[in-house]
Amino acid sequence: MHTYLLMQTQLPLYHSLLSRGFPPTLLSFIYPLTPPPPLSPIQTKGKKDKQFIIINYSSSSSSKIFCAMKTLYLLLFFISFLFFFSSELSLRAAAVIDTQSGFLSLMKNSLAGQLRTRWDSAAGPAAYCNFSGISCDADGNVVVIDVSLWSLAGPFPPGICTALPYLRTLRLAGNNVQGGFPHDLLNCSFLEELDLSSTALTGPVPDLSPLQSLRRLDLSENAFSGWFPTSVANLTNLEFINFNEIPGFEIWRLPESIAGLTKLRVLILSTSSMRGEIPPWLGNMTSLTDLELSANFLVGQIPATLGSLYNLQLLELYYNQLEGEIPRELGNLTLLTDIDLSENRLTGEIPVELCGLPRLHVLQMYTNRLTGRIPAVLGNSTQLVILSVYRNLLSGELPPDLGRYSNLIVVELSENLFSGPLPRYSCAAGKLLYFLVLSNLFTGELPAEYAACTGLLRFRMSNNRLSGPIPQGIFALPHATIIDLSNNSFEGTIPRSVGEAKNLSSLFLSNNQISGNLPPEISWDTNLVKIDLSNNLLTGPIPSEFGNLTKLNQLSLQGNKLNSSIPQSLSSLKSLNVLNLSNNLLTGEIPDSLCTLLPNSLDFSNNNLSGPVPLPLIKEGLLDSVAGNPNLCVAFRLNLTDRIFPLCPKPSFRNSLNDIWIIGVCVILCILGLLLFLQRWFSRKNPVIEQEGISSLSSFSYDVTSFHRLSFDQHEIIEALIDKNIVGHGGSGTVYKIKLSNGECVAVKKLWTRKTKDRSNSAQLILDRELRTEVETMESIRHKNIVKLYCCFSSMDSNLLVYEYMPNGNLWDALHKGCSTLDWPKRHRIALGIAQGLAYLHHDLLFPIVHRDIKTSNILLDAEFEPKVADFGIAKMLQTRGDHDSSTTIIAGTYGYLAPEYAYSSKATTKCDVYSFGVVLMELVTGKKPNEPEFGDNRDITQWVTSKIGAKEGAVEVLDKRISWSPFKEEMTQVLRIALRCACSIPNLRPTMNEVVQLLIEADRWKSDANSS
Structure with a gap:
């Protein structure tokens, strides 16, 4: 009698093998006799969950033969068993592939964008593992999805964690994932990195505690609202947190539980509505390399305990309301490369210990109330790239070696009380782009070394006490857009090399002692927008070449000794808003063509100009702009204000004849005009039938306000207000394109008025206000990049604004x-x-x-x-x-x-x-x-x-x-x-x-x- 045990839990497997077609002959090897006897339980033993069946049967074979056969049978069974389970695993793998592929297909259909072009339909099992942005492990499980910046738009599909249970990284940054936070992500127990930055998500952030494997979390630049998710403190594996630019959070305070994140290296909470003081316990988070709390509502002092963050490389606390002194303990941060404490209320001195840090690249503390000197040790820095401390109360001399041993790019020291000489080595490495030291008390000469700093973009040192000659190379800096040396005591001349500054847009040299002639080569700098050379010792003529500076917006030459006539070419500067030539020695007449620049700011006062005052200057009440020229006169009296000038001498007989002809022509034109008026007046008694939108001739009763010299008659405008000339309709009226008899075109905006049908009183009041605003605004400005308003017609029937016509539309x-x-x-x-x-x-x-x-x-x-x-x-x-x-x-x-x-x-x-x-x-x-x-x-x-x-x-x-x-x-x-x-x-x-x-x-x-x- 031999006894064999068959565990009861194996019975389902036995029947499963049979049902799957497992050969019965192989199954018979579990029994030593053929045919196998029926399973006849004689006795049951064991615990309830591990019962087995005792099978007894007898054999006439010898014991040794039986044992050998038993061993053989069991070996064959084991091989068969492995074969069966490998088949089961293959079936399961096929099911996994189907599930993962199905979810990715769902994701492709849900998020419109580049997924449909980047995820093709390659054949074969687990083909998605070859998709762009997808990574799989050795078993074909999706572990990484990275579709950042793929222009995706739409809701994120549900079921990700069920379909992709082994997902470790999900990056969706820079897409438009509609709706709120995808709650299904909370079931991804293996998720280590989640980047949903800049995805336009809204609503509250849920409790993130289930994501215990998470190491990196970036939810920055979204539209989340509600409370900050303090549940992040439960994610003890976190190394990176970024909640930058989420201003929709309710005002909150940093909870001390955050300190429990001992692995955290990066903590970015800028612009997240955080308030209160910076907690001292932050100093216990010694793994931090990056701490950014800028643009919040933080108050109080910077805790000295931050000096314990010995791994810190980046510290940003700008745009808060912090006060008090900068802790000297920050000098313990030997790995620090970048510190920005700008736009606060900090007082006291800049710590010497901080300036001596060996890896410091960026030191920004602008717009505070700091006092004292810049520590001399900063001049020894070999790493400093940006120094920005403008708008403080700093004083004393700068470190003489500032920039000598480092690749300085930016030096911003403006609006302080610095004194002494400028540091001559600031551009020693040739990398300097911005050198801004205006509004200080610097003295001495401008270092000649600055002329070799050809990469400079902005060079500003106005409002100081500098003196001596200006190195000629300064005027020829090839990339400089602003050169500002005004309000100092510089001497010398403007060299012809100034024409090499091709990118120059602003040249400011006012209130110095610059002498000599104006070089015509300035006109080569065709990007110039502003020139201010006022209150110097310049002599000679105003170069006519200045008329080539078509972008020029301001030309200020007042307070010099210029002694030529005013060039006619200046009238071609259509962008000019300010032309000030006062307090010079200019002679000759004022060119009538300059009056085309009105209503710009024109000032020719206090010169030696002669001849008649142009009539537009009198009409516009601008006689003050020509005062102080004793040889000017007026051709005839218009009002009391022009009595400050004598009448011009009577013209010669020849000129008198010309005037007679002119007067005769004017009289004839007046008579013709009167006849035309009478004709139209009589036609009003028998109004013509309106055609193509022409209104009755009573429309001629307009009040006309002109802002420029007009080359057309009001009748020409009104008669052209017909349907075929309509080019558009705006929110306040209709726009017409009208071709004038002189060949020019104008645009006319006809605004609705109180008599216009279907307009409510409130809407009309808005339109009237808009008309008033536009007219008042346009009459006070003039610029080549602002549309020109020629005139305004006002009547009870309609209001018309006449503009220059723009042929290329909007x-x-x-x-x-x-x-x-x-x-x-x-x-x-x-x-x-x-x-x-x-x-x-x-x-x-x-x-x-x-x-x-x-x-x-x-x-x-x-x-x-x-x-x-x-x-x-x-x-x-x-x-x-x-x-x-x-x-x-x-x-x-x-x-x-x-x-x-x-x-x-x-x-x-x-x-x-x-x-x-x-x-x-x-x-x-x-x-x-x-x-x-x-x-x-x-x-x-x-x-x-x-x-x-x-x-x-x-x-x-x-x-x-x-x-x-x-x-x-x-x-x-x-x-x-x-x-x-x-x-x-x-x-x-x-x-x-x-x-x-x-x-x-x-x-x-x-x-x-x-x-x-």
């Missing part, structure tokens, strides 16, 4: 509807022109103007595609001198272009215009509209571009594919970055329009550098 149509595509050089020129027009509105007027509706449809293009800013119907003049942050409280503007703070605060500042201009820049670079379906719901072009440009090649993906951008890739990318600076969500971080102009000019240099390399 920028919106050119970008989004045009048959031909604008190339990049045209787009860059358009961007620069718009920026210059806005800079004029913001910075060059007595009262700055906020346009409040900058958009591509309000940018008109002339025959040469020169842009002109139009539609000032909602513009607002800021009635506060010099306050560019003054605001209005009436909501206006267009969705997609509105600055975020304007939408919720109703306060319009110049920074709102800067934001809108940033959107326009993005349109020019990408060719996209501000709101496109591909961006996704609740996502605009700003968020879309922001999500792209973070990656190395991400910016290239957004460049307009309709144009050949390859030669201009670097320049377009640079302009894209400028656009993002303009569209920054924090208004104070946006540049001014003056700065934007300079940045766009400098961006053009990228093209030249690329072509030369």
